[in-house]
Amino acid sequence: MKILVAVKRVVDYAVKIRVKPDKTGVDTQNVKMSMNPFCEIALEEALRIKEAGFAKEVVAVSIGPSQCVDTLRTGLAMGADRGIHVEASYSFLPLTIAKILKSLADVENPGLIFLGKQAIDDDCNQTGQMVAALLGWPQATFASKVVVLDKDKQSATVDREVDEGLETLSVDLPAVITTDLRLNQPRYATLPNIMKAKSKPIKKMTLEDLKVDIKSDIEIVEVTEPPKRKSGVIVSSVDELIYKLKNEAHVV
Amino acid sequence: MTRAILTKKKLVLSNAHRFISITNLSRCISTLILAEHESGSIKAQTVSTVVAANHLGESSSVSLLLAGSGSSLQEAASQAASCHPSVSEVLVADSDRFEYPLAEPWAKLVDFVRQQRDYSHILASSSSFGKNILPRVAALLDVSPVTDVVKILGSNEFIRPIYAGNALCRVRYTGAGPCVLTIRTTSFPVTPITESKKATISQIDLSKFKEDAVSRSRYVGQSTQDTERPDLGSARVVITGGRALKSVENFKMIEKLAEKLGGAVGATRAAVDAGYVPNDLQVGQTGKIVAPELYMAFGVSGAIQHLAGIKDSKVIVAVNKDADAPIFQVADYGLVGDLFEVIPELLEKLPEKK
Numbered sequence: 001m002k003i004l005v006a007v008k009r010v011v012d013y014a015v016k017i018r019v020k021p022d023k024t025g026v027d028t029q030n031v032k033m034s035m036n037p038f039c040e041i042a043l044e045e046a047l048r049i050k051e052a053g054f055a056k057e058v059v060a061v062s063i064g065p066s067q068c069v070d071t072l073r074t075g076l077a078m079g080a081d082r083g084i085h086v087e088a089s090y091s092f093l094p095l096t097i098a099k100i101l102k103s104l105a106d107v108e109n110p111g112l113i114f115l116g117k118q119a120i121d122d123d124c125n126q127t128g129q130m131v132a133a134l135l136g137w138p139q140a141t142f143a144s145k146v147v148v149l150d151k152d153k154q155s156a157t158v159d160r161e162v163d164e165g166l167e168t169l170s171v172d173l174p175a176v177i178t179t180d181l182r183l184n185q186p187r188y189a190t191l192p193n194i195m196k197a198k199s200k201p202i203k204k205m206t207l208e209d210l211k212v213d214i215k216s217d218i219e220i221v222e223v224t225e226p227p228k229r230k231s232g233v234i235v236s237s238v239d240e241l242i243y244k245l246k247n248e249a250h251v252v
Numbered sequence: 253m254t255r256a257i258l259t260k261k262k263l264v265l266s267n268a269h270r271f272i273s274i275t276n277l278s279r280c281i282s283t284l285i286l287a288e289h290e291s292g293s294i295k296a297q298t299v300s301t302v303v304a305a306n307h308l309g310e311s312s313s314v315s316l317l318l319a320g321s322g323s324s325l326q327e328a329a330s331q332a333a334s335c336h337p338s339v340s341e342v343l344v345a346d347s348d349r350f351e352y353p354l355a356e357p358w359a360k361l362v363d364f365v366r367q368q369r370d371y372s373h374i375l376a377s378s379s380s381f382g383k384n385i386l387p388r389v390a391a392l393l394d395v396s397p398v399t400d401v402v403k404i405l406g407s408n409e410f411i412r413p414i415y416a417g418n419a420l421c422r423v424r425y426t427g428a429g430p431c432v433l434t435i436r437t438t439s440f441p442v443t444p445i446t447e448s449k450k451a452t453i454s455q456i457d458l459s460k461f462k463e464d465a466v467s468r469s470r471y472v473g474q475s476t477q478d479t480e481r482p483d484l485g486s487a488r489v490v491i492t493g494g495r496a497l498k499s500v501e502n503f504k505m506i507e508k509l510a511e512k513l514g515g516a517v518g519a520t521r522a523a524v525d526a527g528y529v530p531n532d533l534q535v536g537q538t539g540k541i542v543a544p545e546l547y548m549a550f551g552v553s554g555a556i557q558h559l560a561g562i563k564d565s566k567v568i569v570a571v572n573k574d575a576d577a578p579i580f581q582v583a584d585y586g587l588v589g590d591l592f593e594v595i596p597e598l599l600e601k602l603p604e605k606k
Contacts (some may be wrong), residue, residue, distance in 0.1 A: 013557070017415045026419055094387070095396045118538065122414050122421075124399055126387035129355065133391035138469035139355050141384050144531065157472065162380040163485075163540070165476035165532045169354070171469040181538060182525060217427030218396045221409065224420050226563065232584040238597040241569065241587055249567045249584070251489075251546040252513065252603060 001055045001111035001173070003046040005080065006101055007039040007062050009071040010121045023222040026121075035071050038116020040078075042179040044186040045147060046114050047079045054149045057081045059108060063100055064088050069202060076197035077189030083202040086210065094122075095215045098130035103210035105135055110174060112156070117142050117178040128178035138171040142180040149173075281309045281407055282369070284430075286362060286376040286385065287316040288353075292327035294318075294335045296486050297377035300437035302336045307404035307440075308373055315341040315371075316451075319350035319361055329453050337447040345456045349463060352471035353381050357463050359388035364461050366393070371430050372407070378434035379485075390432040397432035398423055402439040407431070416537040416560035437485065438543035438564055477530055481507075482516045484533065489515030490544045490565070492535055495522035496551025496573070496591060503528045505595045506550060512602055518542065520558050536561040550591040554579025571595075 011017060012032040020027050035043075046058045060075035061084040062068040072083035086100055105113060113135075118125035132139035140158035144166065148157045154173045159166050161180045171177075189197070207214065235241045245252045283305045288295040298316070305314050316332050316339055318325060329344045343365060349357045362374065362385075374389060376382030378400045390397035403411035408425040410433065425431045484490065491513065493506040503523070510517045518535040519528065535542055537557040543564035550571045552558060559582055562568060570583035571594050580586040587594060 011415070016556070017418050019419050026415060093396045095391065095394075098391060120416065120537070123416065123537065125383050126390070126397060126399055129384065129387035130391035132355075133359060133388040139384075139388065140469065141355070142380060160380075161531045162474075163532060165474060165530055167474040168472040169469050170472050175469075181521065182531065215394075215396060217425060217429075218398065219424045219426055221422040221424050223414070224422070226413070226417060226420050229563075229568075229582055230584070232568070232580070232582075232586055234580065234586045234588065236587075238587070238589075238594055238601060241585055242598070242601055244585055245546070245567070245569070246603070249546075251567050 002057045002059060002108060003049060003055045003112045003114060004101070004105060004108055004110040005039070005043045005046045005058060005060050005075070005114045006097075006127070007043060007060055007071055007075050008036040008116070008119045009033050009062060009064060009068050010036045010119050013037055013120055019223055019225045023224055025220070025223050033067070035074055036116050036119045036121075038118060038120070038179055038181070040116075040186040041181070041183050042114035042116050042177075043075050043078055043080060044184045045143075045177075045179060046112070047187075048184065049112070049147070049149060050079075052149075054151060055111070059084060059110070061086065061101070061104060063092065063097055072202050073197050074189060076200040076202075077194040078187055079193065080200075082200055084205060085202055086205045086207070088207070093215055093218055094124050094126040095130055096212065097127050098134055099212045099215070100207070100210055101127070101131045102134040103212055105131070111154075112173060113137075113176045115176070115178045117180050128176050132176035135174075135176070137175050139176045139178070140169050140171050141178040143177050144180045144182040147177065147183075281312045281372050283308060283312060283314045283373040283375055284362070284365065284369075284371040285314060285316050286358070286374070286382065286389075287318045287332060288377065288379065288381050289318055289320065289325070289328035289332070292324045292331065294328055294332045296442065296483070297379050297437040298332075299335050299442045300440045301375050301377045301435045302338050303442055304401070304404060304433075304435040304440040305373070305375055306338055309407045312338065313340045314338050315343055315369075317343045317345070317362065317365055319345040319347075319358060321346055321348050321351045333451040333453050334448060336442075336445060337449040339449075339451045342451050342453045343456050344453060345458060347458055353385070354469050354471060355385045355388050356469055358385050359392055360463055361461065362389045363392045365456065366430065373431045373433065375433050375435060377437045379437075382434045386432055386434050393429050393432065395427050395429040395432055396425070397434065398425060399434045400436050401433050402436045413560075416556050417563055418556065418560075436541060438541055477532065481510065482514070484516045484518055484535070484540050484542060487516035487542070487544050489513045489546045490518045490535070490542050490548070491515050492518035492520065492547065492549045492552060493523055493528070494520040494550065494552035495526055495528075497523060497528055500528050502592075505592075508599060509548070509595055512599060513546070515544070515546070520552050520555075549579055549583075550595060552579055553577045554582065
């Protein structure tokens with residue numbers, strides 16, 4: 001079985017972002033970029049499934065400008081077998097990304113598609129669900145804990161983090177799984193693997209190759225900073241805190 | 253004409269000629285809401301979603317879609333019919349297929365219902381249920397959804413948070429298909445209902461509803477905490493503990509304080525990862541979003557991802573040994589101190605819950 005993993009290049013999670021003065025977006029110039037943490041987890045899970053003998057190949061795919069190749073190289077250094085870079089000069093909406101991944105799935109025929117549950121830049125949490133819909137495959141989103149594959153029955157058991165706690169589903173393969181934070185701890189790419197990764201293939205593809213039309217039904221009108229909270233005060237004792245909560249804030 | 257232009261015309265005309273019918277110029281807003289219910293009643297987040305639907309514009313009709321099976325579904329439908337005066341209709345899909353909220357049959361159901369009626373908007377709350385199902389619905393309809401909406405500026409213009417809420421993105425939906433949204437319910441509080449109105453309840457004819465027999469998912473089980481504590485998403489008070497609590501035992505102090513104040517218990521990702529509390533208590537960018545009147549954080553450093561979940565709280569209190577902890581930058585009241593001393597003192601001195 002082949003596993004396809006979609007990985008996104010995003011502003012690093014620790015960066016304090018700044019909204020551009022012209023309100024067209026967030027400033028990403030000269031800012032540290034990394035693989036989306038959820039995508040790292042997705043890739044790690046795919047690698048573990050391969051190492052457990054349930055898959056033969058892990059293919060990492062990234063959609064975006066040429067710098068995505070760096071993200072793919074990181075994925076290859078972690079252990080993916082090969083990469084696919086779909087060139088895009090600007091950010092596509094999740095629906096277009098989903099259509100691209102669907103097209104790739106039609107070509108590659110994976111048994112599983114792994115995605116991070118959301119990208120930490122747009123926080124959309126849509127793409128995995130959309131890919132599953134376009135392919136007509138079952139979906140298991142916000143996966144945590146262990147994903148167990150039943151080789152004979154061609155299905156996977158997935159624990160999902162939901163509002164009420166944990167839910168367990170069994171999905172027929174092929175399926176789409178989106179990963180949540182507690183699924184695993186991604187490995188670091190070791191130096192020997194980083195060197196090996198340089199000779200692993202990355203195939204370049206375009207939207208024309210995949211016969212995908214760009215969907216542009218959402219316009220960004222403006223990006224602004226949220227309203228700032230009034231600065232607070234440091235109190236010196238529990239007594240003072242209770243006094244203020246009671247008489248100033250009126251919450252107790 | 254695109255919907256954007258139609259809506260603009262409607263706004264301009266309606267101010268001057270309030271009673272002129274302009275339905276032939278603009279499309280009536282007709283909303284389908286995918287409702288959540290449990291043990292025979294509608295969940296609070298669904299009612300918030302109805303409140304949100306009201307912001308879409310005038311002449312809104314709101315239909316609630318309830319799916320499930322058996323008597324608890326029918327009870328929920330009856331309760332849903334009077335949960336909010338804006339609800340005009342309750343549609344009920346009663347079948348074993350909907351016993352559990354699996355995305356595949358539910359998304360197909362929404363599409364099935366939509367095919368019979370021309371809805372301009374399809375909504376759900378951005379709960380794990382809504383987030384799981386609605387994007388799948390959007391893809392089936394070939395439209396881009398707008399998820400986690402915090403403000404509605406019109407029938408096709410919305411604001412949603414990005415970068416863990418450190419920026420707000422104003423978007424305009426320009427597509428021809430239905431506008432699909434998930435709603436951040438803490439941004440649409442429900443005010444007490446004075447008007448009582450009962451919507452019509454119709455059972456959906458599922459005889460022509462076909463589901464993929466081939467590729468499926470099956471519900472296996474779930475583990476949830478049975479608690480009398482108020483729901484984290486709607487509690488008036490939330491008391492959160494971080495990794496500094498150091499153990500499951502110590503976290504009981506947080507629970508005691510929450511109980512004293514009649515509040516819910518929350519936790520940081522670090523505390524959940526460490527196993528002190530189950531995952532459904534996690535507050536933050538990828539956990540629960542809360543907006544209580546009072547949020548108290550003990551031993552919480554204030555990482556960007558945690559702050560994303562608490563920014564709309566009215567009053568934030570932070571207690572931490574480290575005076576440089578980032579949480580003090582957002583706290584209204586900060587106390588630099590040892591939570592193991594502060595919490596017992598608070599328990600002793602705080603008045604009983606309001």
